[in-house]
Amino acid sequence: MKKAVIVGCNGQDGRLLYENLSRKNYLVTGIARPASLNQPPDWHLSLNIGDRQAVADLIRTFVPDEIYYLAAFHHSSENLSFQEESELFRRSFQVHVLSLVNFLEAMRTHAQEARLFYAASSHVFGNAASEPQNEQTPFQPTGVYGITKTAGIHTCRFYRDRHRLFAATGILYNHESPYRKPIFVTKKIIEGAINIKKGLQEKLVLGNMSSEVDWGYAPDYVEAFQKIVGLAAPDDFVIATGKKHRVQDFVEITFEYLGLDWTKYVEEDKGIISKSGITLVGDPQKLMQMTAWKPSVDLRGMIKLLLQSEGVSLHR
Numbered sequence: 001m002k003k004a005v006i007v008g009c010n011g012q013d014g015r016l017l018y019e020n021l022s023r024k025n026y027l028v029t030g031i032a033r034p035a036s037l038n039q040p041p042d043w044h045l046s047l048n049i050g051d052r053q054a055v056a057d058l059i060r061t062f063v064p065d066e067i068y069y070l071a072a073f074h075h076s077s078e079n080l081s082f083q084e085e086s087e088l089f090r091r092s093f094q095v096h097v098l099s100l101v102n103f104l105e106a107m108r109t110h111a112q113e114a115r116l117f118y119a120a121s122s123h124v125f126g127n128a129a130s131e132p133q134n135e136q137t138p139f140q141p142t143g144v145y146g147i148t149k150t151a152g153i154h155t156c157r158f159y160r161d162r163h164r165l166f167a168a169t170g171i172l173y174n175h176e177s178p179y180r181k182p183i184f185v186t187k188k189i190i191e192g193a194i195n196i197k198k199g200l201q202e203k204l205v206l207g208n209m210s211s212e213v214d215w216g217y218a219p220d221y222v223e224a225f226q227k228i229v230g231l232a233a234p235d236d237f238v239i240a241t242g243k244k245h246r247v248q249d250f251v252e253i254t255f256e257y258l259g260l261d262w263t264k265y266v267e268e269d270k271g272i273i274s275k276s277g278i279t280l281v282g283d284p285q286k287l288m289q290m291t292a293w294k295p296s297v298d299l300r301g302m303i304k305l306l307l308q309s310e311g312v313s314l315h316r
Contacts, residue, residue, distance in 0.1 A: 001025060001026070001027050002024075002025075002026050002027070002065045002066065003026065003027045003028075003029075003062060003063070003064045003065050003066075004021055004026050004027070004028050004029075004064055004065065004066040004067070004068065005028075005029050005030075005031065005058070005059075005062065005064045005066070005067045005068070006018060006021075006028060006029070006030045006031065006068045006070065007031045007049060007067065007068065007069045007070060007071045007099075007103065008031070008032065008069070008070035008071035008072060008119075009030025009031060009032050009044060009070075010030070010032040010033075010044070011070060011072070011179075012177055012179040012180060012181075012218055013070050013119065013175075013218060013221070013222055013225075014030060014032075014068075014070050015179050016177060016179065016218055016219055016222045017068055017070070017222045017225065018030060020219070020222050020223065020226070021226075029045055029058075029062055029064070030044045030045060031044075031045050031047050031049060031058075031071075032044055032045075032046070045058070049071060049095075049099040049102060049103075050094055050098065050099050050102070051102075052102045052105070055099075055102040055103055055106050056102070056105070056106045056109065056110065058106070059103070059106035059107060059109075059110045059111050059114070060106070060109075060110040060111075063110065063111050063114075064111065064114055065113075065114060065115065066114065066115050066116075066117070066226075066229050067103055067107070067114055067115070067116040067117070068116075068117050068119075068225060068229075069100055069103060069116060069117065069118045069119065070119045071095050071096075071099065071100075072095065072096070072119070072121075072145075072149075073091055073092045073094075073095040073096065073145075073148075074145070085144065088144050089144055089147075089148070092144050092145060092147075092148040093148050093151070095148075096148040096149050096151065096152045097148060097151045097152050097155055100118065100152055100155055100156075101155060103116065104116065104155070104156075104159045104163075104165060104167060107159075107165055108159070108163050108165060112165065114166070115166040115168070115229045115234070116156070116165070116166060116167045116168070117168050117169070117170060117225050117228055117229050118152055118153070118156050118167065118168070118169045118170070119169075119170055119172055119225075120149045120150075120152060120153050120169050120170060120171045120172065121145065121146065121149045121171065121172055122171060122172065122173045122174075122214075122240070122280045122282060123141060123143060123145050123146030123149060124139045124141050124146050124149050124150045124153065124171060125137055125138075125139065125140060125141070125146075125171075125280055126139070126140040126141040126142040126143070126146050127140050127142055128140065128280060131279065131280070131281050132240075132242055132281045132282055132283035133171075133238065133280060133281070133282055133283060134238055134282070134283040134285070134286065135171075135235075135236050135237065135238055135286055139153075152169075153169045153171075153236065156168070156169050156234075157169075157236075160234050165234075166229075166233075166234045167234050168228045168229065168231070168234035168235055168236070168237070169236045169237070170221075170224065170225060170228060170236075170237050170238075170239045171236065171237065171238045171239065171240075171282070172221060172239050172240075173214040173215075173216060173238075173239065173240035173241070173280065173281075173282045174213050174214060174215050174216065175215070175216040175217065175218040175220075175221045175239075176215060176216070176217065176218055176302060176306065177217070177218035177219060177306070178306060178309035178310070179218070180218075185206065185207075185247060185250075186215070186250060186306070188204075188206070189204065189206070189247075189250055189251055189254050190254060190303075190306050190307065190310065191310075192204035193251075193254045193255055193258055193260065193262075193265075194258070194307075194310055194312055196258075196260065196265050197258045197259075197260060197312065202265070203265055203266070203267055204251075204265055204266045204267070205266075205267045205268075205269050205272075206247060206251070206266060206267070206268060206269070206272070207247075207268070207269060207270060207271075207272035208247070208268070208270050208272075209246060209247045209248040209251065209266075209268050210246055210247070210248065211246065211247050211279075212244040212245065212246050212247075212279045212281075213244060213245060213247070213279075214240050214241055214242070214243065214244050214280060214281040214282055215241065215245060215250070215299060215302070216239075216240060216241045216295055216302075217295060217296065217297050217301075217302045217305070219296075220293075220295050220296050220297075221239050223293065224237075224239045224287060224291070224293050227287075227291035227292075227293050228287070228291065230291075231290065231291065235290075237284075237286060237287045237290075238282040238283055238284055238286065238287065239282070239284060239287060240281065240282025240283070240284045241282070241284070241295050241298075242281065242282060242283055242284055242285075243281070243298075243299075244279060244281040245299050249299065250299070250303065251266055253299065253300050253303045254303055254307065256315065257303065257304060257307055257314045257315055258307070258312065258314070258315055259315030
């Protein structure tokens with residue numbers, strides 16, 4: 001039986017990955033922030049990933065075959081008010097780099113045959129000068145999240161070059177599932193449309209609906225993690241669909257499935273601040289060629305699955 005550690009197991013990708021690996025008869029240990037575990041499942045472990053010795057003890061005793069480092073520090077999702085950017089940098093660097101080093105060092109000492117996957121982000125490209133972005137596109141991060149995720153990629157490269165560890169990275173573009181939190185626009189659209197259909201809500205107010213996004217289906221991306229870990233050698237991969245769609249496209253399809261005319265219910269407020277005005281679209285050709293991975297659904301198919309997960313009847 002193969003064994004895996006999922007670092008950041010309580011997020012969307014961590015939950016999906018656990019379900020996926022369990023179906024494949026893996027023995028899984030999940031790690032989440034202690035404060036986030038009220039009544040954790042028996043496969044969750046409350047462990048401070050910033051504690052080097054605690055991480056080393058875990059890897060030494062469990063000796064995993066695979067480690068999925070999905071931990072991320074999102075400022076907005078933490079609901080904290082940072083008075084100084086230095087604190088945001090410190091906490092982001094701790095999660096995206098220093099705690100990652102704890103796992104890589106533990107691998108080097110106690111589990112050199114283990115394989116690690118590091119989840120990075122399209123934010124590493126920042127103000128990309130061209131599209132689509134691929135593995136050769138220069139990193140130009142503009143925010144703390146992107147800067148520290150970029151450092152995490154370089155950290156993995158260092159350990160695989162210097163110490164010959166299997167430390168692969170995935171540069172993830174937007175990916176959605178029923179586990180998305182309401183702060184994400186896709187979840188806001190899905191829930192808003194359903195509430196309108198049920199008569200529980202009259203209007204849905206969104207920001208710039210001309211904004212374009214490369215949206216994928218999260219279960220597909222989790223499958224890509226495993227394909228990357230299964231390769232003969234570690235490398236860096238863009239995980240994306242290669243197609244971009246407007247927020248308005250997402251709205252139109254969602255309301256169409258519910259038999260509603262979106263123009264009667266959706267209002268645009270461009271004063272609502274979005275994360276970035278930059279359009280990022282990934283080129284997944286390297287991933288596809290090396291692993292035979294490909295998305296299982298397009299945008300319309302993904303929205304259908306998201307609506308069906310909410311238990312609503314579809315118009316067509």
